Amino acid sequence: MLRLNERSGLSHADSLLFGAAYTTLAFTVIYYVTGMHEEFRLGFATEDGPVEWGTAICLLFSSIVLIRNAAVLRARRGALAAVLTGIYALAFFFAAGEEISWGYRIFNWEAGEFFLEHNAQQETNLHNLVVGDVKLVKTLFGSALTVVILLYLLILPLLYSRIAFLSRLVDRLAIPVADTRHAVLTLVATIVVASVQLTHKWESYEFVFSLLTISIFLQPRNADRVT
Secondary structure, eight states: OOOBOTTTSSBHHHHHHHHHHHHHHHHHHHHHHTTOHHHIIIIITSTTSHHHHHHHHHHHHHHHHHHHHHHHHHHHTOHHHHHHHHHHHHHHHHHHHHHTGGGTTTTTOOOOHHHHHHBTTSSSOSTTBEETTEETTTIIIIIHHHHHHHIIIIIHHHHHTTOHHHHHHHHHTTOOOOOHHHHHHHHHHHHHHHHOOOTTHHHHHHHHHHHHHHHHHHSOTTHHHHO
């Protein structure tokens, strides 16, 4: 059981996670309204900067929380729920690795011939691959993924409590469902990112999402079924 902060009504973990998310959005707005656009691009949201590293660390922590949940589910609900949760954990581990190009700049790796030829940034990651004339970062890992994320964070919670068949299916698949506090933060972040005109503004959005997933996986709406 997560302990609650008596003032906010949030768990102590959520107080930290939501505080970091709203602070990030506030800084993004401040950089925009003060005209510090280059400072945002080259500092706050730069490659290998604080926001990108924060995103990678939070995605990795989300993966760890899911592994913990899988171990608990193995004892409570059997192999299927545990295996599915383990797959979700692998997906977030993959996302964390992709965020930092699997240590490309940390370890000064040299990209192989394939990545030099097919990666838009000539780095060891998949999301910047170019297939023909199609950039995956703008299709599969861009607008399409954004739609899926918004459906998960905003639409699924609304339908979960209203459609019995869907709620049974979601629980059977061990999918953690976002709660109202997560939907509110998602809306705020979406409005902020859509309103500001900053290069690399999506770095802030990704960081907020990574903070959200930790909170959801620790204490989802259907916690009694998936944690």
